[in-house]
Amino acid sequence: xxxxxxxxxxxxxxxxxxxxxxxxxxxxxxxxxxxxxxxxxxxxxxxxxxxxxxxxxxxxxxxxxxxxxxxxxxxxxxxxxxxxxxxxxxxxxxxxxxxxxxxxxxxxxxxxxxxxxxxxxxxxxxxxxxxxxxxxxxxxxxxxxxxxxxxxxxxxxxxxxxxxxxxxxxxxxxxxxxxxxxxxxxxxxxxxxxxxxxxxxxxxxxxxxxxxxxxxxxxxxxxxxxxxxxxxxxxxxxxxxxxxxxxxxxxxxxxxxxxxxxxxxxxxxxxxxxxxxxxxxxxxxxxxxxxxxxxxxxxxxxxxxxxxxxxxxxxxxxx
Amino acid sequence: xxxxxxxxxxxxxxxxxxxxxxxxxxxxxxxxxxxxxxxxxxxxxxxxxxxxxxxxxxxxxxxxxxxxxxxxxxxxxxxxxxxxxxxxxxxxxxxxxxxxxxxxxxxxxxxxxxxxxxxxxxxxxxxxxxxxxxxxxxxxxxxxxxxxxxxxxxxxxxxxxxxxxxxxxxxxxxxxxxxxxxxxxxxxxxxxxxxxxxxxxxxxxxxxxxxxxxxxxxxxxxxxxxxxxxxxxxxxxxxxxxxxxxxxxxxxxxxxxxxxxxxxxxxxxxxxxxxxxxxxxxxxxxxxxxxxxxxxxxxxxxxxxxxxxxxxxxxxxxx
Numbered sequence: 001x002x003x004x005x006x007x008x009x010x011x012x013x014x015x016x017x018x019x020x021x022x023x024x025x026x027x028x029x030x031x032x033x034x035x036x037x038x039x040x041x042x043x044x045x046x047x048x049x050x051x052x053x054x055x056x057x058x059x060x061x062x063x064x065x066x067x068x069x070x071x072x073x074x075x076x077x078x079x080x081x082x083x084x085x086x087x088x089x090x091x092x093x094x095x096x097x098x099x100x101x102x103x104x105x106x107x108x109x110x111x112x113x114x115x116x117x118x119x120x121x122x123x124x125x126x127x128x129x130x131x132x133x134x135x136x137x138x139x140x141x142x143x144x145x146x147x148x149x150x151x152x153x154x155x156x157x158x159x160x161x162x163x164x165x166x167x168x169x170x171x172x173x174x175x176x177x178x179x180x181x182x183x184x185x186x187x188x189x190x191x192x193x194x195x196x197x198x199x200x201x202x203x204x205x206x207x208x209x210x211x212x213x214x215x216x217x218x219x220x221x222x223x224x225x226x227x228x229x230x231x232x233x234x235x236x237x238x239x240x241x242x243x244x245x246x247x248x249x250x251x252x253x254x255x256x257x258x259x260x261x262x263x264x265x266x267x268x269x270x271x272x273x274x275x276x277x278x279x280x281x282x283x284x285x286x287x288x289x290x291x292x293x294x295x296x297x298x299x300x301x302x303x304x305x306x307x308x309x310x311x312x313x314x315x316x317x318x319x
Numbered sequence: 320x321x322x323x324x325x326x327x328x329x330x331x332x333x334x335x336x337x338x339x340x341x342x343x344x345x346x347x348x349x350x351x352x353x354x355x356x357x358x359x360x361x362x363x364x365x366x367x368x369x370x371x372x373x374x375x376x377x378x379x380x381x382x383x384x385x386x387x388x389x390x391x392x393x394x395x396x397x398x399x400x401x402x403x404x405x406x407x408x409x410x411x412x413x414x415x416x417x418x419x420x421x422x423x424x425x426x427x428x429x430x431x432x433x434x435x436x437x438x439x440x441x442x443x444x445x446x447x448x449x450x451x452x453x454x455x456x457x458x459x460x461x462x463x464x465x466x467x468x469x470x471x472x473x474x475x476x477x478x479x480x481x482x483x484x485x486x487x488x489x490x491x492x493x494x495x496x497x498x499x500x501x502x503x504x505x506x507x508x509x510x511x512x513x514x515x516x517x518x519x520x521x522x523x524x525x526x527x528x529x530x531x532x533x534x535x536x537x538x539x540x541x542x543x544x545x546x547x548x549x550x551x552x553x554x555x556x557x558x559x560x561x562x563x564x565x566x567x568x569x570x571x572x573x574x575x576x577x578x579x580x581x582x583x584x585x586x587x588x589x590x591x592x593x594x595x596x597x598x599x600x601x602x603x604x605x606x607x608x609x610x611x612x613x614x615x616x617x618x619x620x621x622x623x624x625x626x627x628x629x630x631x632x633x634x635x636x637x638x
Contacts, residue, residue, distance in 0.1 A: 021359075021361075023465070026465070026466055026467060026542075026546045027395075027465055027466050027467075028391075028392035028395040028396055028466075028530060028531060029360045029361055029362035029392045029395070029396045029398070029456070030360070030362070031358050031359070031360055031361075032358060032359045032360075032361065033358050033359070033460060034353055039350050039351060040350070040351040040352070040353065041348045041349070041350055041351075042340075042348055042349040042404060042437060042438060042453075043347060043348035043349070043404075044404040044439045044451075044453060045406070046406040046440045046442045046449075046451065047442070048408055048442055048443075048446070048449075050445060051444060051445065052442065073348045074348060076346075077346065077348050077350065079348070085361060085362075085363040087364070087365040087406075089367055118361060119361060119362065119363060121363050121364045121365045123365045123366070123367055123370065123371065124367075124370060125370060125447065125449060126367075126369060126370065126446070127367070127444060127445070127446015127447045127449070128444065128446045130367075130408055130444060130446070130449045132363075132365065132440070132451035134361075134363060134404060134453040141352060144350050146342070146345070146346055147345055147346050147347075148346075211347060212347060223345075227345045
């Protein structure tokens with residue numbers, strides 16, 4: 001097994017090479033300058049083997065998911081990514097090849113998203129492999145998207161399709177059987193979310209409030225409603241479902257309460273509908289209107305006839 | 320047990336109240352503006368129960384140590400602290416009272432160091448409680464202290480006393496018996512390091528290179544030598560030992576190779592000796608000259624007679 005310093009030299013320094021501010025991991029800390037007029041955006045997510053990913057998930061995809069869930073938080077604020085710090089608590093049984101594949105996944109996504117490693121920490125743990133990543137982004141001052149700011153009368157939009165990731169996890173657990181091709185699609189959606197960075201940045205000045213769908217649509221919409229002090233009517237029949245999800249029983253429940261989709265949920269005044277349709281077309285990404293905010297304080301889920309329905313579960317809590 | 324959102328509301332939101340940039344933890348990420356002319360400094364350290372602290376260590380002191388080891392990294396760069404993000408992977412057996420005490424410790428140190436919580440993540444783990452903290456600081460552009468920059472002929476200084484923390488850990492493990500009063504002092508040095516923030520900031524423009532002593536004097540001095548491309552002669556008889564450490568056998572080995580002291584090790588040209596003596600007096604903190612850099616590539620440890628000696632161990636690696 002590589003010692004700590006050898007691991008840093010062999011695996012982590014290459015990830016930091018050329019990252020502005022990483023100082024080649026030579027120092028106690030990273031050192032970064034922001035361009036004038038930009039605010040720093042910071043987010044941190046942790047993942048534990050056996051809790052947030054399965055022990056036999058491909059290590060490169062775990063690396064990418066860890067990075068991407070953080071980039072998704074940046075996207076929800078309308079920020080462009082700058083770099084990241086990584087803390088890795090390595091279990092005794094973690095093989096060297098696992099770590100090599102993990103770092104290869106990071107390298108691939110660094111290239112994909114144009115960012116680099118800034119620093120971090122490596123320790124050992126008697127428990128399961130535990131990862132924590134802090135992502136940094138930047139946004140023009142005063143232009144960050146917030147959960148706060150939604151108003152009664154706003155349209156409610158969501159990007160992409162919902163429920164795929166939750167169904168992908170169920171497929172991995174053998175609890176649904178979507179057929180081989182659809183199965184691969186759903187598992188990919190679970191393992192490899194697409195942070196909606198271009199969308200988030202374009203929504204600055206267009207959306208009134210935004211969040212990424214990580215805990216599930218109902219829970220995350222609930223966050224917007226709570227801090228904005230508004231209610232909402234959500235049209236269950238309008239939820240965008242992928243072709244793979246559509247024919248599965250439970251797809252609508254997964255779309256309402258399943259987490260891990262990392263699509264953006266946002267509100268905008270109705271006069272922006274044309275702009276949003278044009279944006280969807282330009283980004284080649286569905287942006288579906290799924291409801292409307294109101295002056296109440298409740299989240300109502302209604303069916304195609306406008307009748308209120310009670311969803312099976314409302315979201316996901318981490319403990 | 321409090322659920323995730325209740326825990327955040329009850330324990331973490333009070334720690335973020337009033338922290339600029341924390342947005343009251345309402346959002347997916349924190350949002351921070353740096354004053355013009357300042358660089359951002361970023362560091363991240365992880366701690367695992369049973370590895371980096373003992374299971375029966377007081378939770379408030381674990382919280383403070385986690386925060387302080389990160390603040391010490393900022394000090395080593397000459398930075399002033401701005402705030403921090405926390406990831407907490409909670410074990411099933413972690414009692415509510417443990418978390419309450421942990422957060423109380425954070426609150427006390429937030430007041431002590433004038434910083435606040437910016438954000439983070441809470442998850443559960445089937446393994447031991449695992450913590451990761453990212454600290455942010457700021458330093459005037461171009462003035463950060465680095466490990467790189469030491470030159471042959473520089474004096475080598477260290478703040479405070481060395482070896483106390485390692486001896487405190489040995490005392491906790493029952494491996495040394497320093498007597499009750501000295502024992503309390505050494506354990507306190509192990510559990511509650513003092514990040515040398517005022518010193519670090521004052522050393523900007525005065526020191527040529529700096530690092531904090533976390534892995535042990537020899538290992539950390541080795542880092543300066545390696546990236547600065549210099550050698551050093553270290554006077555073992557000049558190492559500053561506390562009254563509590565001085566009478567214990569093994570004190571000098573602890574000072575050379577024991578970690579966790581979090582003192583600052585720095586180099587400066589000899590013409591700065593008077594300024595450094597004045598600084599020690601002003602900060603009421605010993606700054607002891609313990610050696611000299613040379614044009615070689617080796618780290619030589621010499622005794623009072625100038626004879627080279629071989630230290631018992633050279634440092635600490637985390638895995």
